[in-house]
Amino acid sequence: MSTTTADTELARLTSAVAAIATNLVELDQNPDRQELGRITLTGRTATAWADASDALERLWQGHRQLTEVITRAEALRGQRRMNDADRDAYRHQVLGPSITLSTATVPLAQRGLLGAGQVVATCTPAELLSAMESSFRTAVAVVSGAGEAWRRGVPAAAEAADTLQRVRDLTRQAGAGAADRLLDEADRLLGGITRVLLSDPLGADLTGLADVRSLVDRADAERTSAAELQASLAQRLRDARVLLADLDAAQRAAGETSDAAAGRFPDDQIIAVRMTDPRPELAAIDALAAAGHWALISPRLSAWRRQATDRLAALRDASARNAALLTERNELRGRLDAYRAKALRRGLGEDPVLGPLAEAARDRLHQAPCDLPAARSAVDAYQDALSATIAAREAR
Template sequence: MTNGATRPLRAELAERVAVQGRMASALVELERHPGHALLTSGGLTGQTAQLWVGIEGELAGLWRDFDDHRRIVDAATAAADGGDLATLRRLLHDPSIEVSRTALPLHERGLTGVPERVEHVDLDTLHRRMEAAFDRVSAFVARADAAYRDALARVASPAEQLRVARRIADDLGTEQHAVAELTRRLDVVERAATTDPLGSAVDTGPLARDVGAVVARLRAATAVRDGWPDQTARLDAALGELDALRGRMVADRARAAEIVVVTLPSAPPDRRPALRARRAALLAIDGWPSRAAALESLLVAVAAEADTLRAARELASGLIERRGELRGRYEAYRAKAHRLGRSEQPEILRLEEELRAVLWARPCDLAAATRALAEYQRLLQAEGRTA
C-alpha cells in the first residue's frame, strides 16, 4: 500500500512536470516569433545589434537553465518511480542546481580555501530566475518586432508609389535616372529599418514627397501623351485665333487712324512665326515630361499673345468709341442750352459751330473736342449760376 506521505511529493512532482511542459512550449514559441527570426538573421547593426548581444546571452542562459530544470525533474521522476522519497524530497526542495561558478583570487580564498565559489539554487529559485529572464527576452523580441513593423509600415506608402513610378517610367521610357535614385534612397531606408529597427529613425517624409513629385510628373506626361491629339488641336485652334485677333487689331488701328487724330503706340510685334516654330518643334523634344512642359509653356505664350492683341485692339476701338461718347455729350449739352433758352447766345453758337466742325471732321481731333466740350459745359454752368 502506498504511504500517504508520498502523495504531496508526487503531486508536487506532477506539477513540476506540467510546468516544465509549459516552459518548453513558451521557449519554442519564443524562438518561432518573427522578432526572434529578425534578431537572429545575422544582419543586425547599430543600437539593435548592441542590445541584442546582452539579450542573446540571456536567451542562451535561459535554455541552459531549462536544461538544468529538465535534468532535475527527470531525476526526481526516476526517484519517485524507484520509491526513493529522500532523493525525491532533496531534488524538489534542496538547492541542488549549480547556476554559477566563479574563480576566487588568491587573497580571498586563503591558504586552504576553495579556489572557486559555486552557487546552487533550488527549483523554485530557478523557476523565478527563468521567469524574469523570459520576461526580459520576450519583451525585447516583441519590441524589436514592433519597431520593425512600424518602420516597414511607414516605408510601405513611398515604396508603393515608387512601384507606380517605375511602371509609368518604363512605359514612357523616361525619368529612369530619377526613379533609380529614389530606389537607392528607399533601399537605404528599408535596410536601416531591417537591420536596426530600434535605432533607426525612419523619416520617410522627404522620400515620400520626392516620389510623389516624380509620380505627378509622370502622370502629367502620360496624360499629355494620351491626350496629345486633343491638346495639339487646342493649341492649333489658339494659334489660328491669333490670326483673327491680329487681323481685327490691324483693322481697328487703321480705322482709328482714319477717324480720330491721335498718336497710337506702335503695334505689338508679330510673334506668330516664332510661336508656330515652337509648335513645329514639339515632337522633336525628347521625353514626354519635357514635351508636356514645352506644350504647357507654349499654350501660356499663345494666351499671352492673344491678350496683347486684344489690348491693342481695345485701345484703337476705344478711341473710336470716345468720339461717339463726345458726340453724345455734345447733343445732351445742346439740348440743355435749348431748354435754358440760351442756344442763340453768341458764345454758345460759337462753341456749337466749333464742336460740330471738330466732332464730325474726319479725322476727329479728340483732344480739341474734349477741350471745347469742357468749355461748353463750364459756360452752361456759369450762366446757370448767374441766372
C-alpha cells in the same frame, strides 16, 4: 519526514518543463526570431538581440538543468522503499539548491588560508524557474517588438514607395521640375527609414513616414498644378493656331482690298500693314511644348498673342478702310448718275451751268487716282446747283 511538499513541487516542475519546452520550440520557430538570427542587426536592435540571445541560451540551459533535476528526483522517488537518506536527497533535489549555476576558480592570490579554491553558485528549481521567466520575457519582448515594427513599418514603407513611384511617373509626364525635387527628398527620407527598419526595427522611427507622405502629397499637388498648366497652355496653343489662321485670312483680305484700291486712289489713302511674320515665333513655342518646357512657354505665348491680336486688328482695319474707298466712290458715282437722270427728266440735260458741273464730277470720279474729297465736293456742287435750278424754275 513527509515528502508531500516535494511531490507537489515535482509535479509542478514537470508540468513547467513541458510548457517551457513547448514555448521555447515555438519561440525558436517564430519567423521574426529566425529573421533576427539571420540578418545583420544594427543599433538598438543589435544590443537588444544580444541580450535576448543570452536569455535564450540561459533558457535552454535552464530547461536542461530542470530536466536533469526531475530525472534524478523521479529516480529517487521511484524506489520501492525510501530510507531517510533517500527522502532527504529527494527533497534536496526538488526543494533545495540542487542546481549549479556556475563554478568559479578563486585565484590563489585572493584566497585566505581557509578559503575554498572554487566558488559554486547554486539555486533551487523554483528560483531557476523564476529567473527563466524573466529571461523568457526579455527574449519575447525583443522578438515581438521587432516583429511588430516590421509588420507595421514594412507595408507602410512599401505603400509609400508605390505612391512615390506613381506620382514620380505622373510628374515626369507633366514635366514638373519642382515636384521632382520634392520626390527626391521623399525618396531620400524613405530610403533612410527603410534601411533602419530592416536592420534595426526597434530603433526605427516610423513617424518619419508621415513626412514622406507629406512630401509626396506636396509633389502631387505640384504635379497637378503643372498638369493643369500644361493643359491650359496646350489649349492656348490651339487657340494660337486658330488665331494664326485668322491672321492668314485677314492678310489675304487686306491684300485683296489693297490691290483693288491700288492705282484707283492716292497711295497715301490706301492702308498697308507691314508687320513681322508671326509664324517663326509660334513654331519656336511649339518646339518648346514638344520638348516639355512648359514653364518657358507662357510668357512667350502671351507676347505672341498680343502681337498677333494687334496685327489682326490692323489687317481688318486696313481691309475695311481700303474697301470703304471703293464703296464711297461707287456710292458717289451712283448719286451722280441719279442726279443727272433727274436733270434729264426736268429738261436740264443741256443746261450750260449744270452740264460742266456734271462733267467735272464725273471726271473726278473716273480719274485714277481718284481724289475722293474732291470728287465728293464736285458731286455735292452739282447736286446743290441742280436743286437750286429746279427751285428757281418752280418759283416762276
